[in-house]
Amino acid sequence: xxxxxxxNARAAALLADVFDFDVARLDPVEPVRLASGxxxxxxxxxxxxxxxxxxxxxxxxxxxxxxxxxxVAADPDGVIRLVVGVPTWHDVVASAPDVDAMRASxxxxxxxxxxxxxxxxxxxxxxxxxLEFDQVSVEELLVSLSRCLTxxxxxxxxxxxxxxxxxxx
Numbered sequence: 001x002x003x004x005x006x007x008n009a010r011a012a013a014l015l016a017d018v019f020d021f022d023v024a025r026l027d028p029v030e031p032v033r034l035a036s037g038x039x040x041x042x043x044x045x046x047x048x049x050x051x052x053x054x055x056x057x058x059x060x061x062x063x064x065x066x067x068x069x070x071x072v073a074a075d076p077d078g079v080i081r082l083v084v085g086v087p088t089w090h091d092v093v094a095s096a097p098d099v100d101a102m103r104a105s106x107x108x109x110x111x112x113x114x115x116x117x118x119x120x121x122x123x124x125x126x127x128x129x130x131l132e133f134d135q136v137s138v139e140e141l142l143v144s145l146s147r148c149l150t151x152x153x154x155x156x157x158x159x160x161x162x163x164x165x166x167x168x169x
Contacts, residue, residue: 001076002043004131011130018123020046021083028053029065032166035157043076052079059148061156063166070153070169072145077133084127085141087120088113092142093169096149102142 005012005023016022025045032053034040039056046052049065052072060079063069072089073079082089088109095101114120128135149169158166 001080001131005080008130011127014123014127014130015044015080015083018117018120019083019087019127020048021052021080022046028063031161032063032069032158033161035159035165036155038156055156059152059156061158062169063158064169067160067164067166068169069156069158069166071148071156072169073148074144074152078144080131081133081136082141082145084124085136085138086145087124089145092145093149096146099139099142099146102146103139106138106142 002023005015012023016024021044023044026042027045028042028051029049032040034055040053040061042051043054043060044052051063053061053063054076055061055071058075059071060073060076061069062072070093072093073082086092086106088106091109092102092105095105110120117123124135153168160166
């Protein structure tokens with residue numbers, strides 16, 4: 001998936017500029033490692049200094065610049081669907097595992113986003129078309145994010161180079 005994004009300048013630009021998922025930003029804020037010793041591969045960064053990693057067996061871990069980390073998608077395709085389908089996903093993680101609260105948080109943050117970027121729905125559709133993937137409903141994405149944060153994340157504990165454990169997202 002990430003190679004397809006890098007090969008598609010329009011999709012890469014939209015993901016970086018609109019959806020804050022920049023496949024050219026591959027420098028994490030600090031060296032990190034998984035408690036399990038598993039492999040981490042940087043695949044993207046965001047404007048706030050956060051980093052997206054693919055873990056050795058497929059899940060995508062997000063580490064923010066403030067010392068929080070967690071699994072946000074079960075696989076690479078899932079993280080692209082998440083950032084495009086729920087572009088304000090950062091605003092909903094604190095409500096997990098309560099999907100109703102996540103949905104309410106998304107509705108409020110998305111309404112605010114639409115004020116700043118009135119073409120957001122069109123831009124979401126453009127990315128989906130450029131990358132030729134099926135769009136998943138917001139409800140499915142929120143359920144998946146909740147599951148990843150609560151069920152998968154505990155198996156992917158992240159430490160910095162000093163041995164300090166990242167907090168759960």
